[in-house]
Amino acid sequence: MEEGKRAVGRLCSICSQRRPALKRPKTLEQICRECFYAVFEEEIHRVIMENHLFKAGERIAVAASGGKDSTVLAYVLSELNRRHDYGLDLFLLSVDEGITGYRDDSLETVKRNEIQYGLPLKVVSYKDLYGWTMDEIVKVIGLKNNCTFCGVFRRQALDRGAALLKVDKLVTGHNADDMAETVLLNILRGDIARLSRCTFIMTGEDGPIPRCKPFKYTYEKEIYAYFKKLDYFSTECIYSPNAYRGFAREFIKDLERIRPQAILDIIRSGEDFRISSSTRMPDQGTCERCGYISSQKLCKACVLLEGLNRGLPKLGISRTREAINGSERLHKTGRLPKAEAERPILQSKPCGNLEF
Amino acid sequence: MSCSGSGGGTCQSLCRRTKDDEVQPPPPSVSPKDGRDEPGSKVDQSLCSKCGEEKPAWNSLCLACFRSSLFGKFKLAVTSNAMISPSDKVLVAFSGGSASRVALQFIHELRCKSLKNWDASKSQGLPVFAVGVAFVDESAVGLNPSIGMSNIIEEINSVVSELAPAKKELHVTSMEGLFCKNFDDGRSCLNELLDSITDATGKEDFTQYLRMLSLQKIALDNNYTKLLLGSCASKMARLIISATVKGQGFSLPANLQYVDSRWEVPVVLPLRDCLAQELAMLCHLDGLKTTQLFNSPVGINGLVSSFVARLQEENPSRERTIVRTGEKLKAFSFNKFTQDGYYDFLPSIIRPKFQNVNHEESKPEFLCPICGSPLSDSEWKHLKGTKGMYQTSIEMFASQCCQSCRFQILPKDTSSL
Ligand SMILES: [Zn+2]
Ligand SMILES: [Zn+2]
Ligand SMILES: [Zn+2]
Ligand SMILES: [Zn+2]
Ligand SMILES: [Zn+2]
Numbered sequence: 070m071e072e073g074k075r076a077v078g079r080l081c082s083i084c085s086q087r088r089p090a091l092k093r094p095k096t097l098e099q100i101c102r103e104c105f106y107a108v109f110e111e112e113i114h115r116v117i118m119e120n121h122l123f124k125a126g127e128r129i130a131v132a133a134s135g136g137k138d139s140t141v142l143a144y145v146l147s148e149l150n151r152r153h154d155y156g157l158d159l160f161l162l163s164v165d166e167g168i169t170g171y172r173d174d175s176l177e178t179v180k181r182n183e184i185q186y187g188l189p190l191k192v193v194s195y196k197d198l199y200g201w202t203m204d205e206i207v208k209v210i211g212l213k214n215n216c217t218f219c220g221v222f223r224r225q226a227l228d229r230g231a232a233l234l235k236v237d238k239l240v241t242g243h244n245a246d247d248m249a250e251t252v253l254l255n256i257l258r259g260d261i262a263r264l265s266r267c268t269f270i271m272t273g274e275d276g277p278i279p280r281c282k283p284f285k286y287t288y289e290k291e292i293y294a295y296f297k298k299l300d301y302f303s304t305e306c307i308y309s310p311n312a313y314r315g316f317a318r319e320f321i322k323d324l325e326r327i328r329p330q331a332i333l334d335i336i337r338s339g340e341d342f343r344i345s346s347s348t349r350m351p352d353q354g355t356c357e358r359c360g361y362i363s364s365q366k367l368c369k370a371c372v373l374l375e376g377l378n379r380g381l382p383k384l385g386i387s388r389t390r391e392a393i394n395g396s397e398r399l400h401k402t403g404r405l406p407k408a409e410a411e412r413p414i415l416q417s418k419p420c421g422n423l424e425f
Numbered sequence: 426m427s428c429s430g431s432g433g434g435t436c437q438s439l440c441r442r443t444k445d446d447e448v449q450p451p452p453p454s455v456s457p458k459d460g461r462d463e464p465g466s467k468v469d470q471s472l473c474s475k476c477g478e479e480k481p482a483w484n485s486l487c488l489a490c491f492r493s494s495l496f497g498k499f500k501l502a503v504t505s506n507a508m509i510s511p512s513d514k515v516l517v518a519f520s521g522g523s524a525s526r527v528a529l530q531f532i533h534e535l536r537c538k539s540l541k542n543w544d545a546s547k548s549q550g551l552p553v554f555a556v557g558v559a560f561v562d563e564s565a566v567g568l569n570p571s572i573g574m575s576n577i578i579e580e581i582n583s584v585v586s587e588l589a590p591a592k593k594e595l596h597v598t599s600m601e602g603l604f605c606k607n608f609d610d611g612r613s614c615l616n617e618l619l620d621s622i623t624d625a626t627g628k629e630d631f632t633q634y635l636r637m638l639s640l641q642k643i644a645l646d647n648n649y650t651k652l653l654l655g656s657c658a659s660k661m662a663r664l665i666i667s668a669t670v671k672g673q674g675f676s677l678p679a680n681l682q683y684v685d686s687r688w689e690v691p692v693v694l695p696l697r698d699c700l701a702q703e704l705a706m707l708c709h710l711d712g713l714k715t716t717q718l719f720n721s722p723v724g725i726n727g728l729v730s731s732f733v734a735r736l737q738e739e740n741p742s743r744e745r746t747i748v749r750t751g752e753k754l755k756a757f758s759f760n761k762f763t764q765d766g767y768y769d770f771l772p773s774i775i776r777p778k779f780q781n782v783n784h785e786e787s788k789p790e791f792l793c794p795i796c797g798s799p800l801s802d803s804e805w806k807h808l809k810g811t812k813g814m815y816q817t818s819i820e821m822f823a824s825q826c827c828q829s830c831r832f833q834i835l836p837k838d839t840s841s842l
Contacts, residue, residue, distance in 0.1 A: 256750045324728060
């Protein structure tokens with residue numbers, strides 16, 4: 070009797086037929102690989118349905134960076150679109166900053182995804198969006214201040230690219246770990262405005278291009294496990310998950326180790342925070358020139374662009390410190406080594422990672 | 426009548442400086458803005474940045490100025506939140522650590538000053554509030570047994586009796602006293618209860634609720650009207666992060682405010698704006714004796730504590746920033762005193778300021794029977810959804826608890842209770 074019980078314990082707790090291959094962090098169930106793929110996809114489907122993320126006939130761009138999150142997102146979305154007949158017009162959207170030699174690998178990965186999942190790929194370049202490549206900007210401004218441009222331009226690149234392609238919605242690969250990290254970072258920085266909206270599964274619904282995050286409740290660990298299913302080519306992804314860890318990220322991994330549920334609990338806290346009505350929130354307007362969300366008359370990108378175009382490239386970069394200490398990501402490429410030294414401890418993923 | 430207790434002669438400088446205390450001291454990085462910089466004279470870096478007279482003792486402030494800046498924060502918290510009225514009997518929760526040691530010292534000095542004023546005014550005003558001290562003996566739940574509890578209590582006794590004038594009563598109780606009159610029975614009851622909590626974090630949190638219950642019991646049994654804790658900004662920063670990690674984003678602000686009247690004897694936190702490091706430094710500089718009795722936090726609480734410590738090391742204003750974030754979250758109706766007539770005790774200058782506290786919350790809150798957290802909308806829905814579905818009173822009890830307590834404190838299998 071005891072013997073039989075133990076044998077059962079060694080089988081997948083869903084199908085009771087195959088050997089378990091992994092333990093789900095959310096439920097602590099031991100399940101087999103096949104069941105894992107199935108529940109993983111089903112869960113994403115449920116999140117999409119419960120939150121009404123899409124409407125039939127919509128044109129949806131998947132922000133594709135070549136990283137694991139966006140690769141899995143692109144695959145799962147195209148699968149679900151077919152399986153559940155969402156009726157979506159899906160395609161991949163990538164941004165090419167125009168840094169020689171830097172984007173080649175990731176664009177290569179995205180191109181591979183295009184072929185594998187049959188999703189059309191659109192690459193928009195900084196040259197298309199801003200009239201300048203990063204290489205050209207660096208030539209004018211030098212290495213020292215480029216991160217201001219990098220952060221500001223990157224933040225807008227996807228939205229501008231999506232607008233250029235006349236997209237209804239933009240989907241990003243932010244996962245539960247990212248969400249939890251963002252909640253913590255906003256608490257640590259005292260950024261109450263961001264704290265109040267960073268757990269929304271859909272943002273910018275009143276703006277031109279809403280963004281949504283179908284992986285909001287999906288653990289990074291599971292995305293990486295799922296990635297193995299897709300990884301026919303390389304054994305080791307160049308975007309190794311251990312490439313960079315900020316303090317907050319490390320903390321989240323430590324928490325996950327002793328209490329896997331903590332990641333979802335942090336997201337729940339973020340959803341449940343009630344901001345005191347006496348707290349002043351910055352007014353959200355739009356840029357007069359480009360229509361991007363901005364609290365000023367002109368958005369930061371337009372100010373920087375104006376400086377570049379008028380031959381006054383330092384215009385608008387007095388706020389460099391803010392850009393570095395703010396939520397924007399920093400360079401971690403060999404080409405732009407300056408920022409490496411001043412890398413702050415409270416940043417989220419560096420821009421070298423390119424998970425939008 | 427002298428009010429120099431073991432705080433030494435520093436109290437005098439306090440009394441001289443009351444006016445300045447109301448103003449926040451300038452941050453150390455800012456150069457002193459006293460009117461003394463005549464042309465040619467340089468600000469002396471080797472002198473206190475506030476008074477420019479004494480040698481700096483800590484963070485560019487001399488001992489007297491450092492001390493008065495801390496006392497100023499304490500006093501501001503007390504007056505602007507109407508924490509203590511003249512008719513109050515205040516119980517100070519004393520743990521032996523530096524925060525509660527400073528709390529005890531400051532409340533003592535505040536009382537000295539009030540007594541002086543009362544004397545001077547020839548008893549025209551109301552009498553002066555009374556102070557007592559409480560210590561909870563937790564040796565039953567994992568306090569290092571090699572330290573003799575009787576020695577500790579003796580030490581605490583001597584600390585309290587040194588705070589002359591007006592002898593302060595010291596109340597010592599043990600946690601097991603919450604359960605049975607009989608000591609051994611109580612201890613086994615307590616241990617059995619704690620052993621049933623398998624989650625290390627949950628056990629630690631539950632011990633803290635028991636500590637609060639013990640303090641409340643002392644306060645009630647001895648007719649105290651306020652319970653004063655030494656909780657400081659550093660503790661609040663940790664509380665904000667750990668509550669977030671435990672999914673308590675909704676109820677978090679409840680434990681963060683200066684005033685918590687959920688308890689029968691309202692709890693006040695006048696040191697909420699002081700950093701642990703500052704309080705420890707003051708004890709060190711003033712020669713206030715402290716004893717570290719608590720074990721370092723475990724589980725989630727331990728991770729949070731070292732995380733915040735690491736951040737604070739990197740940036741000395743991090744803990745304050747975290748607390749400021751927490752302050753922007755909506756507090757609850759029980760986070761202020763509302764009894765009518767209470768305002769009458771306040772000086773008329775403060776009264777309007779106090780009444781302007783935004784009364785945003787009006788609806789009654791339903792509190793978790795274990796930790797006292799107000800239930801969030803989704804928890805409230807869960808409670809209503811399970812109504813009538815439970816078979817036992819234990820299940821009914823469990824359904825009323827917050828999600829966090831259900832996860833980390835209640836046993837997974839409620840039938841085992
Ligand atoms: Zn299976
Ligand atoms: Zn950069
Ligand atoms: Zn613009
Ligand atoms: Zn001084
Ligand atoms: Zn609770």
